[in-house]
Amino acid sequence: MKAASILALIGCLATVTEPKIYTRCKLAKIFAKAGLDNYQGFSLGNWICMAYYESHYNTTAQTVLEDGSTDYGIFQINSYTWCRRAKLQERNHCHVACSALLTDDLTDAIICAKKIVKETEGMNYWQGWKKHCEGRDLSEWKIGCEVS
8 A cells, every 4th residue: 555655656756748749720729819819910820930930839848048048838938038947047027937838738838928029029039930930921820720
């Protein structure tokens, strides 16, 4: 009995976040429901395109940068300015733990991405968007997704 309890506890502690990779259309529906379509003048296609080139729709994507900071989640939000990894020098403007940006529930990531767009120079924060999405016809990103 005691051994079973210990094994159950170890199983809980060893749980690893499984990567959730969304499909384009599932993400389009989530983004539309969250009010991203035309948020600050950026169409739904901009958000879908940006998420693809930043993380390939992978909620657990992490990129360690040369400055020691890390980009997290589907939007690759940076730890130095926008989220907290428990280091005092981090600004945490989104008031969220970086780990919250790595879950299947995209609520915190979307709230933070909206804040970034509103408080910076729009979507210019994301290099993937600047290189692959900016100034292009992005209507194709939502074709077949049953979103308006």
